[in-house]
Structures are given as structure tokens and as C-alpha cells.
Amino acid sequence: MADRVEAFVRKIVIPCETDPRRDHHGAPTDDLVRELRDLAREAGVLTPHIRADGTHLSQRETAVVLIRSGLSPLGPVACNTAAPDEGNMFLLGHVASPALKARFLEPVRRGEARSAFLMTEPAEWGGAGADPSMLKTTCAFDGTDWVINGRKAFITGYQGARVGIVMARADEGACMFLVDLPDPAIRIERIPNTIDTSMPGGHASLALENLRVPADQLLGSAGKGFEYAQIRLSPARLSHCMRWLGACLRAQEIATDYACRRQAFGKPLIEHEGVGFMLAENHIELKQAQLMIDWCAGVLDQGHLGTVESSMTKVAVSEALMRVADRCVQVMGGTGVSDATIVEQVFREIRAFRIYDGPTEVHKWSLARKLKRQWSQTAG
Template sequence: MSELPGAVDRLAEKVRDFVIRDCIPEEAAWRASGEEVSEELRRALMARARDAGVYGLHLPKAFGGAGLDHRGKAKVLEAAGYSMLGPLALHCAAPDEGNQHLLDVVAEGSHREDYLRPLCEGERSCFLMTEPGGAGADPAGMKTLAVRDGGDYVINGRKWFITGALGARFAIIMARDASAGGAPTLFLTPMTTPGINVIRPMEVMAHDSTGGHCLVDLVDVRVPASAVLGEPGQGFRYAQVRLAPARLTHCMRWLGAAQRSHDVARSHAAHRHLFGDLLGHHQGVSFQLADNEMDLYAARAVTAQACAVLDAGSQGRHESSMAKVFVSEAASRVVDRSVQILGGLGVTGMTPVEHIYRSIRAFRIYDGPSEAHRMAIGRRSLPKGDDLLPDLTDF
């Protein structure tokens, strides 16, 4: 690992202490508002994180981070996820964390100063890939088109479920590039570029971000050729640079939220008396707590193994897909059992578990639904070449 394990553990503990002290007290008023996290609250929490020395630990050292590898990030981001406000305070929430990683790997020259630096310093961004009609789980169905016009590109299309679009400083746009045979190209451009129209935020199950999940129209958006991120026609390859680690950072943050739900449930089970005994002593509840412990343990192990593959230099597409499916479903089970253990209390706003329950449901869809990942995992598992066994049905 890039840091000694003990040092990473101390960083994670520092983050957890910060989250408990500075983020959790802000949750009740925010949840009661029923609104997105305001930009004012986000910036106030980032200022507190800077004062506490925990802001941006996941960032590369050149931009103020701790230079952690993926296994180190796993511990720090899980600690941040213990509060739904923690990732916003540390500026490691989606989509910004994924965009920070993508730009650090791919961006060169002025793109690093004009886009990556302000993003690392606390500005927000958005990633315009997903489209109505399925071009999210299946980007091959993308219809947004970029056409060369002299020294510029002109982009037209519609994007949706674009997290953080309201108030974002810039966008990374994925569009089919007519000059590259229709292969996707990534473009960097300010959100103030004429023709980028945020139509409206889409109503979602739970509000736990800043800037909404928006419908965005691109109407004759003209950008210079210098706006191309990396090389033309390499959008799919660069998207994998972003998406494989981003699946794992989703796992990390949501494990923190699942642990929080489990902690609330087990504390309740240790205090509540029912039918002449502690609630947690009844087998039905004890078994649910045990299943939570096992799901959390296994989810951390799966995430750590996938992180190790990335740290070894592999793209980790197969491993990150498996981790994303397993952790999203295991963490959802943990939160669901926590609601059940809490009983009537679990469906009220008197604990954070009800909000986490609504929020975590989307995790099985974000960054590819479980079904799309299962399809890819299954196809990759088919033996090929020297691994291909004789057809056992061919007598």
C-alpha cells in the first residue's frame, strides 16, 4: 500500500471522528428540509474538514491529498460514508471523486490547471454520459453526436440523471464523434457554454447530494478541438478508467452508511426490552444482527480484493463489477434488516436509517444495474481457447 497500514487506519479514525463531531449534528435539519444538500452547507462542511485536516485525503499528493492507493481509500471513504454528509465534506462524493480520478489519469497541460485543480479545491463538476432509452447501462446506444465544424466540434443530444448538474463549474461530455467513425469522445467544457441547458432536476427517492440529478439538453454546443479530453474516439476506454474505480468508491461510501444503520440497530437491540428479555437476545433479532455482521465482513473483503487488483495495475473491470454487485446487494440487506430490527422506529425520521434505506436503493442501479454487471461477469466467465473443455453433451 502507498501508506503504512497503521497510518491509513489512523487517517480513517480521524475521518470518523470528524464525521461524528461535525457532520452528524447537521443531518437532522437537512433531512427535515426534504431538500438537496445546499451549496452553503456543503462549503461550510468542507471548511470544517480543512480545519480538521481531513479534506481531500483521497486526492493525489500534487493536489493536496494523501496519495492513497485504492486500498487506503477504501478505509478513508468508508469512514466518510458513516454520515451521508461526510463524502460532501471531504469532497469525495460522486460524481466529483470519479471525475477527479479520471482527470488525474487522462488530463494533460492546461486541462489540469483549468479543470482538475479547481475541482480538487472544492468546485463541482458533472459527467454527461447517461441518456434516456438505456444509454447508461448500455453506452453503445448513445445518440449524442459531435460533428467537426472547422476547428470546432458542435454537439447535440439529450442527457439525463446527470448528478450535480445544477451549479457545476464544468462538464465532461461523452458524445459519438462523427470524425472518429462514431466512436465516443470526451469533451471538457464550462457549464456556462451556450447550448448546455439544464432543463430540470429529476425527482428522486432520496436527496443526498448537491446539484440534483438532472435532465440536460445539448443544443448546438460549440467547443474548440482543444476541449477534447485525451484522444478523440477513446471515450469508452477513458470511461473505464473512471467507472471501474468509481464502482469501488461507491462501495466504500455505502459500506459506511450500512455500518451506521447496523450500529443504530444493534444499539437499539441492546437497550430495548421485549417479551421479558433484551430485544437482541431473541433469536429472530440475533440472527439478523449476525447476518449483518457477515454481510459487512464479506463486503469489505470483496472490496479490498478488487482494490488490490487495481493497485496491481490491472483495469479491474471484472473484479469491480463483482464487487459492485455484491456490495450493493449486501449493504442493502444490512440496511433492510436494520429497519426491521428497529420496528416502527425504523420507518420514522427519528433515526438516519429510514433515509439511508431510501438512498441506498439506488446503489443497485448507479454505475450500472446489477443485471448489466451480471451479464458481463457471466460472459467473461465462459471458457475460451485453451480453457475450453470438451462439450460434455457431445457423446
């Protein structure tokens, strides 16, 4: 399957990287997404990480497939392995009832609908960001419905999405709800231009005003929202690492090709140690990232929640890939900062990846707290 995904991305998707169908901030339009997914469906590589019977590949198997889909920034969108849909499908596959799966999961799995995960809230509102416990959006039961009020920010893929997972706080604790989109009770306040341009639908700021959700659209049980978020969190962090490793492998290919062809001072660039060593360092860090992903995937496949391991992997891989992308730009000089290749886009996307699904510093802080607890137990 991974070989088929790679062949599809290289033959069909990469030529579409220059397709002009882009929205106001450079992301592929829904028209382009639909066309790419139709082609992926024909090639038998749509949603390749989920089997026909609805079961998921193991995390180690998923890694092999998602890395290949990431060889183009458009690859995950085309193959339906992109965020937030991939993480949302994982969550619904593990928590949703059969009825909710049929109504909300299946259209996303078939690539017919996009989804959005509504958790993050505006900083100026004092809401949840990297600290979900700050969740301020509220939900209260009223008759046969839940009524939700609040604000959300940086909601990836919201514009054009048909399925929403909304997180809100009730007296029982955090809750998650499935909603049909668009809904007139959810108003887009703005969609900022951001450094990344690979995800359709942007990163919207939203106002939720008396959003009524039928009781049977509560995901799982009331008060277990944070528990369900943890189910989604570790695999979603790891999937980001997989996809962007694929992108950096491609950037390395392009930079190496450039350095082998470009002549300077009487010989190819790669023969100059200043350039050749950068590509060698990239080769080493790409292999380390791959090994880290495989290690974390193995932990998750053993049935562990893997929050610590996924934090470590997210930090190590995102920081390593940032260095890889930066070196690729540097090797290619002026060409590297132009849109002549996808290298400059990969650099921008990886910079955002260091923030998404938890900034590096938050993960390090969490790991340091765990180290302190371990020390306290040992010292005690």
C-alpha cells in the same frame, strides 16, 4: 488520515444531518456543502484521498478513508469524496493535460467546485444507459470548435456544478470534452425527485443544443472516449461500495444500540433470536463486503483494469448492503421507517446504489458472457 476523517464525520458532520438547508428533493444545498467543506478544510480532511502533490492514495488506502467518510450520508459531500466528483477527479488525474488539470481539476480537488459526468441518455430517446455503445449525442468539428448536440438524463450533481465532462460520438468514435458550467447551450429539461437524497444538484435531464467546445478542451484524443470511461469505471464502482459500506456500518451501530436498549417481552430486543440473528447476519455480511472491497482494491493496485473484479464486487456489496439496511429497518420497527435516525435514508440510498454504475443484472449478464467465452476456449 482515516482516523481523522472518522473523528471529523462523527463530531462535526453527523450533527449537521438534521440541518434544514435542503433542496426541493432533500439533498444538501450548495450553501450547506460550502460550509461543510470549509470545516473539512480547517480539519485537514478535505479531499483526503489525494495527496498534496496531486497523486492519489492506492485503492486499498482509499478504501480505508472513504469507508470512514461514508459513516454519514453528508460525509462524502463534506470531505469531497462523493460521486461524481471523486470519479471525475480520478479520471482527470489520469488523462487530462497539465493545462486542463489546472483549469478543471484543481477547483474540484480544492472543494471549490462540483462536477458532473454527462454520459447517460434518455431511454425514450434510445440513448446510452447501461449500454454505452448506444451513445447518440453527437460531436462534429467546426473550425476551431467541436459542436455537440444531444440529450442526457440522470446527470448527477449537474445543477450547481461548474465543471462538466461531456461524452459524445464523433466519426472517430466516442469523445470526452471538458466544459465550463453553466452553459446556455445546455438546458435543464427537468430534475426528477428520486429515492436518494444525499447528492447535491439532483439527477438532471438535459438538452445540448449546438454546444461549442474549443478544440483544446477535448479530453485526451478523439475516439478514445470509451477507453477513458473504462479508466474511470472500475475505481468509481469500487468507491461507491466503500462509501455505502460506511453508511451501513453506521446503520448497524444505530440498530444495535436500539436493540440493546429497547425492551420487549421482558428482555432487550437483541436477546430475542429473531432480532439478534438479524444483527449477527449483518455483522457477517458487513465483514464479507469489507473483504470483497479490499480484494478488488488490491487487484486495481496491481495495475489491472479490474472490470470483472469491480463488477463482481459491485454486485456482491450492493446486494449485501441492501440486506443489511433492510434488516436495520426491520430491527427498529416504526422508528426504522421514520426520520428519527438516518437508517431509513441509508435504506433508500442503498436501493438506488443497486442501479447506479450499472444495475446488478447488467453486471451478472456481463460476467455470464465472460464465463461462456472461457468455456468456449476450454471446450475448443
